[in-house]
Amino acid sequence: MRTLQLTLGEAIEICKALSNEHRMTILDILTRGPMNVNDLSELMELPFSTAATNIKKLEEAGLISTELVPGRGMQKVSSKKYDRIVINLRKEEQIDDNIITIDMPIGEFADCEVEPTCGLVSDSSFLGMMDEPRSFYEPERKEAQLIWFRSGYIEYRFPNRIPYGGKEDRLEIMAELCSEAPYHKLDWPSDITVWVNGIEIGTWTSPSDFGGERGFLTPKWWLTENTQYGLLKTWTINRHGSFIDGVKQSEVTLNELSIQAKPYISIKFGVKKNAVNAGGINLFGHRFGNYEQGIMMKLHYSHKE
Template structure:
């Protein structure tokens, strides 16, 4: 999916280009494939000059491209450049050289212990067999865009890039998650726990296995009655404790996590065997759900003066 990311300032000209019914219709038609001006004007029942003027506006805004191709002589053929436009309402954060950010694809897990119901899918097909934990060891697992299991855990190992002499100040973990029920079920709580380097940092109770309404990124082939999207949750550990979305969960601090002890940072998601709500979990990747990301780890650190 080709995405155009815009700030509020960058969006002004794009919004002007889109604030016209004819131009919106042109983009809708070009979703079907490239087309020349004559065909567009006939399909829209517009004069050639009107269609050409609106295509020029979309070209100037960078939303479509036009090129000369052979066919009944040389003709101009227009095609759509993007599938989606995202306008970021928040100002871009200034890049801080003392923040390490890693977006880990969900298929790149290092270890797991999985109990059915379970499975993995890419953005185009099932990977391995349904409800078969052995599928989690297939080489194709790295292509996973949605992972689900009813019990167990899945572990990721992030490279420890904190420089020698650096001191960790805050660790953030962000992922899109929800419960796991057959197909989907809105009233289906599940206690999803996160561990860092083997230390539990907090449990979030997911309220639902969300489905019945399509996820923003979920592929069309994936049935609407199946799990569609999750909620974006943030686990944070600093020198004062551990938090989920800013709410304190425990007194576990960065010092307890032994960040410098290994060349990697282990981050594990799972549902405990003795969980009050043992409702499984779904984990969403870059091309499933509502958020275009895998598992994001941000490690803030300070340098010695």
């Protein structure tokens, strides 16, 4: 899937180009494949000049490309350039050289202990057997784009790249996830907990196992009555405590995590057997759900004086 990502400033001209019913229809038609102006004007029952003007607007905005191809003489054929547009509504962060960012594929877990229902799929097929924890140890697990289990945990070990002489200031963990129910269920809460280096950071109660409407990245072979997408959540640990999406969860600080004591940083996602809402977990990878990422870790650090 081709995605155009924009800041608020960059989105102005794109929004102007899209604020027209004819242009939206042109993009919808071009989803089927490249087409020339004559064909577009006939399909839309518009004068040739009107269709050509709207195509030019979309081309100027960078949403379509037009090229000359041989046909009955030479003809202009237009193609859609993107399948999805994402506008970042957050203020752009200043570039900071002291951030270590690692995007871990969800299949690259180092350890797990899961109970059915459970399973793994790639972007094209099931991996191993359904509801069989032994499948989580097969070599092809690294291809996973969606992982689910009812209770237990899955652990990722991120390389510790903080330089010698550096001191950690903030750790952020971002993942797309949701509850796990048979097929999907919108009213299905689950208490999903994150641990860092074996220390519990905070628990988020997912409201649903989202399905019925296809995720932006979810492959077409995966049935819509199954889980489709999750919510992007952020766990943050700094010198003042631990937070989920900016809301304080506990008094656990960075100092307690002993970041520099090991060559890796352990991050676990799980559902406790005794959780109040033991509704399972789904984890989404780069080619499943709504967000093109795996398990994202950002480690902010400063240099010791």
